Amino acid sequence: MNKTTHQAGSGSHFPLKCRLAAMGFLEFGVWGAYLTSLGAYLARNGMGDHIGWFYAVQGIVSIFMPGLVGIVADRWIQAQKVLSLCHLLAGLSMLAAGIYGLESEQIAFTPLFTLYTISVAFFMPTIGLSNSVAYSALEGAGLDSVKHFPPIRVFGTVGFICAMLFVNFTGFQNTAMQLVCSGVLSLCLTVYALTMPKCPVAKNSGKKGLASSLGLDAFKLFKNPQMAGFFLFSMCLGVSLQITNGFANPFIQSFGQLPEYADTFGVQNANALISLSQMSETLCILLIPFFLKRFGIKTVMLMAMFAWVLRFGFFGIGNPGGGVWLFILSMIVYGVAFDFFNVSGSLYVDQKTGVEIRSSAQGLFMIMTNGIGATLGTLGAQAVVSHFVFSQPEGEAQIAGWSTSWLIFAAYALVIAILFLLLFKDHDPHGSEVQISEAEAAAAQDDAI
Numbered sequence: 236m237n238k239t240t241h242q243a244g245s246g247s248h249f250p251l252k253c254r255l256a257a258m259g260f261l262e263f264g265v266w267g268a269y270l271t272s273l274g275a276y277l278a279r280n281g282m283g284d285h286i287g288w289f290y291a292v293q294g295i296v297s298i299f300m301p302g303l304v305g306i307v308a309d310r311w312i313q314a315q316k317v318l319s320l321c322h323l324l325a326g327l328s329m330l331a332a333g334i335y336g337l338e339s340e341q342i343a344f345t346p347l348f349t350l351y352t353i354s355v356a357f358f359m360p361t362i363g364l365s366n367s368v369a370y371s372a373l374e375g376a377g378l379d380s381v382k383h384f385p386p387i388r389v390f391g392t393v394g395f396i397c398a399m400l401f402v403n404f405t406g407f408q409n410t411a412m413q414l415v416c417s418g419v420l421s422l423c424l425t426v427y428a429l430t431m432p433k434c435p436v437a438k439n440s441g442k443k444g445l446a447s448s449l450g451l452d453a454f455k456l457f458k459n460p461q462m463a464g465f466f467l468f469s470m471c472l473g474v475s476l477q478i479t480n481g482f483a484n485p486f487i488q489s490f491g492q493l494p495e496y497a498d499t500f501g502v503q504n505a506n507a508l509i510s511l512s513q514m515s516e517t518l519c520i521l522l523i524p525f526f527l528k529r530f531g532i533k534t535v536m537l538m539a540m541f542a543w544v545l546r547f548g549f550f551g552i553g554n555p556g557g558g559v560w561l562f563i564l565s566m567i568v569y570g571v572a573f574d575f576f577n578v579s580g581s582l583y584v585d586q587k588t589g590v591e592i593r594s595s596a597q598g599l600f601m602i603m604t605n606g607i608g609a610t611l612g613t614l615g616a617q618a619v620v621s622h623f624v625f626s627q628p629e630g631e632a633q634i635a636g637w638s639t640s641w642l643i644f645a646a647y648a649l650v651i652a653i654l655f656l657l658l659f660k661d662h663d664p665h666g667s668e669v670q671i672s673e674a675e676a677a678a679a680q681d682d683a684i
Contacts, residue, residue, distance in 0.1 A: 248376050248383075251432075255369045255387045258431065260394035261424040262365045265322075265358065267395030268417035270480050271509050272408035278485040279409055280342045283625040287617025289351060290481040294610035296356040298602055304360035314371065314434035318364040319425050321357045326421025328354035329414050336411025351414075358421070371434040392517050396510050403506035408484065456596060462587060464659050466603050468536075469580055471651045473608020475543045476577075478616045478644055479569070483509055483550070486637050487562070490555050492629050501555030501562060508555075511566035512573075519570030523578055532583045533659060539576035540652035542568045544645050551641035577604065619643055 274286045304321060308314040332350035336342055369387060373380045398420070402413045456462040487505040490496035501508045526535050545568045553561030581600060588596040623636035623643075 248378060251372060251376055252383065252387055254431070255372060256390040258365060258369070258424070258427060259388060259391035260397075261420055261427060262361065262394070263391040264394035264398040265325075265417050265420045265424065267398030267513075268402055268420060269413045270395075271399055272402055272413055272484050272506050274481045275409055275484040275488050275505065276336075276411065276413065278488075278625075280336075282342065282344055282347075283485065284617070284621045285344055285348070286481050286485070286620070287613045287615075288348065290477045290613040291610045291617075292348075292352050293355050293359060294477070294606050294608075294613070296352070297359050297609075298606040300356050301360040301363050301601075304357075305363065308364060308367065308434075309436070311436065313436060314364055314367045315428050315431040318361055318368055318431075319428035321361045321364065322421045322428060323425040325354045325357040325361070326418045326425060328357070328418075329421060330418030333411045333414030333416075333418055336414060354418075354421075361424075368428070368431050368434055372432040375432055389517065392513055396513050399506050399510045399513070403504050403510075408506045409488075454599065456588070456599065461660065465580075465583070466599065468651065468655050468659060469576075469600060470603040470608040470611075472536075472540060472543070472576055472648075473604030473606075474612030474615065475547075475572070475644070475648055476605060476609045477613045479509075479512075479546065479550075481613055482616060482620055482640075486550065486641075487555060489624075489633055489637060493631070493634065496554065496556050499555040499559070501559055508559075508562060509566065511563060512569040515567050515570030516573055517570075519574045520578065522571075523574060523582075526575070527579060527582065532579060533655075535575050535579045536659075537652060537656060539572055539574075539579070540648060540655060542572035542575065543648040544652065546572050547641045547645035547648060551638050551645060580604070616640075616644065 273289060277283060277286050277289065304317060308317040312320075328350050332347055332354065335346055335350065369384060370380050373383055398416070402408045402416060405412070407413045407416060457466065484505045487501050487508065490499070491502040496502055523535075526538070546565050549561040549565035549568070553559065553565065555562065584596050584600045619640050620637075623639045624633050627633050627636050
């Protein structure tokens with residue numbers, strides 16, 4: 236009797252789960268429409284030297300915008316309405332950027348970058364807001380978010396991949412139409428978000444100050460040498476996070492300058508090739524519980540660091556012809572590089588901090604990795620690529636410059652890995668073997684992205 240009741244109850248929640256899955260699909264489809272292909276579009280329009288700024292600004296706004304928007308959702312306006320408003324502003328700005336790119340014979344940096352910056356400033360907070368809306372809806376339906384959210388979240392990654400493949404096979408990956416697609420998806424979510432269940436506004440949220448909302452009170456963790464070391468190394472590894480998002484597509488397409496590679500699948504469908512990275516990411520998340528329980532955080536983080544070495548190194552020695560298998564290996568190891576760092580790191584912070592500072596500590600982890608680390612990384616990578624690639628004449632010289640650049644990035648990741656191995660001490664290695672399920676790991680992944 237209980238089993239029948241449970242099954243009936245689960246079935247009655249199926250429409251809600253489908254609605255939340257559709258929201259996640261659209262949310263990450265907005266990002267996937269341009270994140271891995273924008274660099275190629277910029278390079279083709281004479282702005283190869285500015286690719287780093289377009290990706291760095293995502294990190295810059297991530298330092299403060301999610302916290303500010305979160306305060307609004309906590310104190311005054313229901314989260315689903317804030318989500319709708321943010322997507323409206325992000326979508327209109329991105330749509331304007333795309334229309335500008337399509338109608339201008341000569342693309343100028345300032346107007347395009349300004350419109351793009353406004354868009355990502357309002358988009359980045361929506362990642363957390365969409366989580367809040369989903370968690371609130373599941374809780375309101377009496378469902379355990381740890382159990383029911385991960386299968387819903389998978390559709391976010393599916394949406395990201397579908398958007399990547401769409402702009403790839405339509406040829407939009409090399410035009411401003413990718414920005415138009417992103418803007419249209421944002422506007423769709425503007426309307427759709429308003430159909431989500433109402434999220435409560437916390438009555439006592441006014442007690443939470445601005446510094447707390449931004450995660451600044453968690454800086455007290457730097458008094459603990461172990462946590463200070465962890466956060467500093469997280470920042471150093473965060474340098475790697477956006478490099479391939481910004482430069483992998485223009486790198487692969489640059490082989491089209493050489494006749495022997497011009498008609499290869501990789502050159503013609505760079506975004507489709509890169510989408511293997513996201514597919515690997517969805518699979519590697521399932522490995523985290525086993526590795527954390529068996530080896531602890533230090534070993535798992537080292538695996539991520541050496542995976543970044545391989546991620547960059549395979550790019551440095553591969554090509555889209557006979558060496559395309561090295562590119563494929565680079566895509567496969569990305570799952571380990573990203574998940575074992577971002578997700579495991581987030582879980583480690585959760586285990587090592589008390590409930591009174593746990594949210595702030597997660598905010599600090601995001602600031603150090605996706606904020607400061609990713610910003611420094613993309614700007615640093617831009618300097619390297621500008622020197623070794625875009626300063627060279629097209630052809631063999633640029634291909635050689637790309638190879639040198641990727642090997643420099645690989646060497647950086649290797650140095651960080653060695654220093655982490657020698658200097659980071661986990662004083663309670665067995666305690667750091669986080670006891671989690673696949674569902675909890677997937678939920679943590681959503682907070683880390």
